[in-house]
Amino acid sequence: xxxxxxxxxxxxxxxxxxxxxxxxxxxxxxxxxxxxxxxxxxxxxxxxxxxxxxxxxxxxxxxxxxxxxxxxxxxxxxxxxxxxxxxxxxxxxxxxxxxxxxxxxxxxxxxxxxxxxxxxxxxxxxxxxxxxxxxxxxxxxxxxxxxxxxxxxxxxxxxxxxxxxxxxxxxxxxxxxxxxxxxxxxxxxxxxxxxxxxxxxxxxxxxxxxxxxxxxxxxxxxxxxxxxxxxxxx
Amino acid sequence: xxxxxxxxxxxxxxxxxxxxxxxxxxxxxxxxxxxxxxxxxxxxxxxxxxxxxxxxxxxxxxxxxxxxxxxxxxxxxxxxxxxxxxxxxxxxxxxxxxxxxxxxxxxxxxxxxxxxxxxxxxxxxxxxxxxxxxxxxxxxxxxxxxxxxxxxxxxxxxxxxxxxxxxxxxxxxxxxxxxxxxxxxxxxxxxxxxxxxxxxxxxxxxxxxxxxxxxxxxxxxxxxxxxxxxxxxxxxxxxxxxxxxxxxxxxxxxxxxxxxxxxxxxxxxxxxxxxxxxxxxxxxxxxxxxxxxxxxxxxxxxxxxxxxxxxxxxxxxxxxxxxxxxxxxxxxxxxxxxxxxxxxxxxxxxxxxxxxxxxxxxxxxxxxxxxxxxxxxxxxxxxxxxxxxxxxxxxxxxxxxxxxxxxxxxxxxxxxxxxxxxxxxxxxxxxxxxxxxxxxxxxxxxxxxxxxxxxxxxxxxxxxxxxxxxxxxxxxxxxxxxxxxxxxxxxxxxxxxxxxxxxxxxxxxxxxxxxxxxxxxxxxxxxxxxxxxxxxxxxxxxxxxxxxxxxxxxxxxxxxxxxxxxxxxxxxxxxxxxxxxxxxxxxxxxxxxxxxxxxxxxxxxxxxxxxxxxxxxxxxxxxxxxxxxxxxxxxxxxxxxxxxxxxxxxxxxxxxxxxxxxxxxxxxxxxxxxxxxxxxxxxxxxxxxxxxxxxxxxxx
Numbered sequence: 001x002x003x004x005x006x007x008x009x010x011x012x013x014x015x016x017x018x019x020x021x022x023x024x025x026x027x028x029x030x031x032x033x034x035x036x037x038x039x040x041x042x043x044x045x046x047x048x049x050x051x052x053x054x055x056x057x058x059x060x061x062x063x064x065x066x067x068x069x070x071x072x073x074x075x076x077x078x079x080x081x082x083x084x085x086x087x088x089x090x091x092x093x094x095x096x097x098x099x100x101x102x103x104x105x106x107x108x109x110x111x112x113x114x115x116x117x118x119x120x121x122x123x124x125x126x127x128x129x130x131x132x133x134x135x136x137x138x139x140x141x142x143x144x145x146x147x148x149x150x151x152x153x154x155x156x157x158x159x160x161x162x163x164x165x166x167x168x169x170x171x172x173x174x175x176x177x178x179x180x181x182x183x184x185x186x187x188x189x190x191x192x193x194x195x196x197x198x199x200x201x202x203x204x205x206x207x208x209x210x211x212x213x214x215x216x217x218x219x220x221x222x223x224x225x226x227x228x229x230x231x232x233x234x
Numbered sequence: 235x236x237x238x239x240x241x242x243x244x245x246x247x248x249x250x251x252x253x254x255x256x257x258x259x260x261x262x263x264x265x266x267x268x269x270x271x272x273x274x275x276x277x278x279x280x281x282x283x284x285x286x287x288x289x290x291x292x293x294x295x296x297x298x299x300x301x302x303x304x305x306x307x308x309x310x311x312x313x314x315x316x317x318x319x320x321x322x323x324x325x326x327x328x329x330x331x332x333x334x335x336x337x338x339x340x341x342x343x344x345x346x347x348x349x350x351x352x353x354x355x356x357x358x359x360x361x362x363x364x365x366x367x368x369x370x371x372x373x374x375x376x377x378x379x380x381x382x383x384x385x386x387x388x389x390x391x392x393x394x395x396x397x398x399x400x401x402x403x404x405x406x407x408x409x410x411x412x413x414x415x416x417x418x419x420x421x422x423x424x425x426x427x428x429x430x431x432x433x434x435x436x437x438x439x440x441x442x443x444x445x446x447x448x449x450x451x452x453x454x455x456x457x458x459x460x461x462x463x464x465x466x467x468x469x470x471x472x473x474x475x476x477x478x479x480x481x482x483x484x485x486x487x488x489x490x491x492x493x494x495x496x497x498x499x500x501x502x503x504x505x506x507x508x509x510x511x512x513x514x515x516x517x518x519x520x521x522x523x524x525x526x527x528x529x530x531x532x533x534x535x536x537x538x539x540x541x542x543x544x545x546x547x548x549x550x551x552x553x554x555x556x557x558x559x560x561x562x563x564x565x566x567x568x569x570x571x572x573x574x575x576x577x578x579x580x581x582x583x584x585x586x587x588x589x590x591x592x593x594x595x596x597x598x599x600x601x602x603x604x605x606x607x608x609x610x611x612x613x614x615x616x617x618x619x620x621x622x623x624x625x626x627x628x629x630x631x632x633x634x635x636x637x638x639x640x641x642x643x644x645x646x647x648x649x650x651x652x653x654x655x656x657x658x659x660x661x662x663x664x665x666x667x668x669x670x671x672x673x674x675x676x677x678x679x680x681x682x683x684x685x686x687x688x689x690x691x692x693x694x695x696x697x698x699x700x701x702x703x704x705x706x707x708x709x710x711x712x713x714x715x716x717x718x719x720x721x722x723x724x725x726x727x728x729x730x731x732x733x734x735x736x737x738x739x740x741x742x743x744x745x746x747x748x749x750x751x752x753x754x755x756x757x758x759x760x761x762x763x764x765x766x767x768x769x770x771x772x773x774x775x776x777x778x779x780x781x782x783x784x785x786x787x788x789x790x791x792x793x794x795x796x797x798x799x800x801x802x803x804x805x806x807x808x809x810x811x812x813x814x815x816x817x818x819x820x821x822x823x824x825x826x827x828x829x830x831x832x833x834x835x836x837x838x839x840x841x842x843x844x845x846x847x848x849x850x851x852x853x854x855x856x857x858x859x860x861x862x863x864x865x866x867x868x869x870x871x872x873x874x875x876x877x878x879x880x881x882x883x884x885x886x887x888x889x890x891x892x893x894x895x896x897x898x899x900x901x902x903x904x905x906x907x908x909x910x911x912x913x914x915x916x917x918x919x920x921x922x923x924x925x926x927x928x929x930x931x932x933x934x
Contacts (some may be wrong), residue, residue: 029752035760074818102743102783105818120756123779125762145815145853152857153817160860170831183815184916204291 020046024066054078073100113217118142148182169212270447271395274377275402276440281370282406315364324480327375334456335447337376344369352430375658383458384649390583397582397641401575435879474657475531518672523749541666541707545639548701558617558624580635588712591638598631754779838867861923
C-alpha cells in the first residue's frame, strides 16, 4: 500500500525465482501505453509486449509469456471481458489487472468474473498502479472500494435469485463484513486492526470472495456449453 | 373517384410481398388473396341466393341471414342443423383465420348439394339448406379474415374485399331472375332453368378463383396470422364474443309465443294477436344483447359493428323497392347491383374512403328524399309505375353506400384483429335483427301488407335517416381513426427521438471513454511530477475527470414510473476527495424518498467538510438489501469521541446530525453515527422500502 512496497522483483512464480516479472501492457492509447511501459520498466519489470488491440494481445500472449497483463477494459476490437477470457484460456496462470478510464460497472464485474484479478481506475496515481501490479503478480487481488461494492451487489443478486441452488456461491458473515469495510474505503491494515485478525487473513477473505465467484462463473459457462451441445463440437 | 383510384395505385407497389410463395403473379399485390376474397364473395352470393327448387318465398328478405329458424312445431334434423350451424361455423372461422382459403373451400363444397337440387338431383334434400347456412357463416368469416390479411399489405384491396361482402349479400337474394337475359328460361317441362345454370357457373368461378389461394397459402396466410397475433386474452375475447353473437339464434328459436308471454307477464293469446309486437320484443332483446356483446369485444368493434349494421339496414328498404321498380328485367337489375358494388369497392379502396363513403350515404338519402317528394309522399308509386331510371339510380347509390361504408370500416378494424368478428357474427346478427324490428314495427302501422313487402312511408323515411346516421357514424369512425393514428405517430416520433438521444449520448460517450478521460487521467498522473504548476494542473484534470465520469455514469438510469435510480444522484456527488461505491443494478426508490436520502447524504458530506479536517477523504457506499437501502458515509478524518456529545453539540455537529436523523426518520428509517478519535466518522442510513408510517395509518 505504501510507496515503498512497489519495487517487487521476483516475488512469485517459484519456477522462475530470480527472474524479473514479465508484464504485457494492452492499451489502445499510445501515450498512456508508453507512460505505463516506462513506469513499469523503471520499477524493474520486464515488459515483454505492449499492444493496442485485444486480438493482437491474444495472438502475442503465447510468445510474450507474461506473468501479469495490464489490460485496458475499453479496447477498439474486443471487449475487455473477451480478452480476459481468451488470455486465461491460453495460459490459466496469467494474472490480469484491468485498467478502466470510465469504470463502467457491468464491464468491470464481468471481467472480474471472467478471471481478472484486480481492477484500477486509470486516474489512479503512478504509485498506486505499481503497487497494484506488484500485488497482482503476487496473486493478491487488487480491490478498490468500487470493486468491493460490485461484488457485494453481485452476491446479493445471486442470493435473491429464485432458483438459488446449493452451489450458488454465497458469502460468510465474516467475508461480507470484510467486503463492506473494503467498500467503505478502509485499508487491509485498518480492517485487520478493527477485526483483530492478521493482515493475511483479511487478504484471504478478500481472495475467497473473488475466487468463489470466478469458480461459479466457470461452472455456469461449462453447464451452458453442455446444455447447448457446444462440448460436442470441441 | 379519381383520387381514390390514384391512392389505390399508390398503395400497390408500396405493399411488401408478404408470402414467400413462388407464384409469379403474387408479388406485392398478393393476387391469390385478392382472387380468393372475390371468390369468397361469390360463395356468399350462392349461399344467400334463392334455391330454384324452393320457390320464391326464399327470395326475400335481404340481410336475414340464412338459418334463422322459426322454432315452431316439432324439431327435425334440419331445424337443429340450421340452428347450430351458424355457431359452429362462426367459431371455426374465428379460431382459424389464417386458414381462410380452406374454410372458403369447405364453404364452397357445402353449397354443392343446393346447386345439385337446382338440377333436380336430390342429394341430401333435407339438409341442403342447413348446409347452405353453414356455408354462409363459414364464408363470411373467412372472407373477412382474407380482408384482414389484405389490409396489412394493401389496405385498398382489403377494404374493397370487405365492401364486396355486403354487396354479395344484397346480390344473392336478388339473383332469382337475374340472368334471364343470358339464358332464357326453358319450357316448363325441361327441368333445368337459368338460375340453376348460373349457380353452377358461380360455383365454378368461385372454386377457380380460390385455387391460387389454396395453393399459395397451403401453409396458412402468414399475413393474417401477423395481424391477428398469437393467442392472447384480447383475441380470445373477440372469438368468444363473436361466437356468442352467433348463438343469439338459440334464444330466438326458443322464445315461442307462450314463453315470451310468460316472460312479459301477459296472456299468450293477447301476444299472439299482436304478432308484430312479439317480433319486435324478440328482435329488441337480441339487438340489445348483441350490442352488449359487441361492447364486450371492445369500443372499436362496437363502433364498427353498429356502423356496418346501420348502413345495411338503411339500404335494404330502398334496394328492395328499387329492385321491384326495375322488375323482371334481369340484366338491368343485375348490372345495377354490380355497378353499386363496384362503386362502393372503389370508394372503400381509395385514400378518401371515410369522407367519400359518408358523402355516398348523403347522396343515397337525398335520392330517397327526392323520390319521396317526386311521388308526392308515396314511394310505392315508383314500383307501380315501373320507372326504371330512378330505380337504377337509387339502387346504385344505396348499394354503393352500403359497400363503401362497410369497406371503410376494414382499415379501422383490421389492425385490431377484429375484422372477422365484426363483419362476421356481430354485424350479421345486428343487421338481421335491426332490420327485422324495423320491418315489423313499421308494418304494424299500415293497414295491409303490400305484395312487395314495402309497407309504409314511415319505413322509407326511417331508412333514409338510418342511412344518414350510418354516414355520420363512418365519418366519426374515420375521425377517431385519424386521431388514434396521429397519437400513435406522435408516440412513435417520441420513441425515435428518445432512441436518437440515447444513440447521441452513446456516440458522445465513446470518444470520451476512449480519449478525453484517458488524457485527463494522464495529465493528472504526470502533472504532479512537474512541480508546482504541474500539480495544480493535475488537480484540475483530476476534478474534471471525476466530474465527467460521474456525468457519464449518471446518464444511464433506466428506472421508470415515478421511481428514481438512487445511483445517479449519488454518483454526481463524487469528487477527488469523495468516492462513491454503488451496486451494478439500478437502486429504485420513489423520487421523493430519493431526494430526502440525497439531502441527508449532502448534510453528512457537509459535516465532513466542516469537521473532519484538511485532506480527509470520504467514501459513500450504497447497498440495496431488497427490503431497504443502506447508505454509508465514511471519512478518514479526525473523528470525535462518542462520550462527548456536549462538545459535539457545541461544535455544531449535533445540529447537522439531528437534521439528518430527522429526514431519515421521516422516511421510516434509522441513522447510526459512529466515530473514534483519529479514525474518522461513519454515518449509516437505513431506509426501508415499505414506509411503516403508511402501514400504521392503514391500521388506525
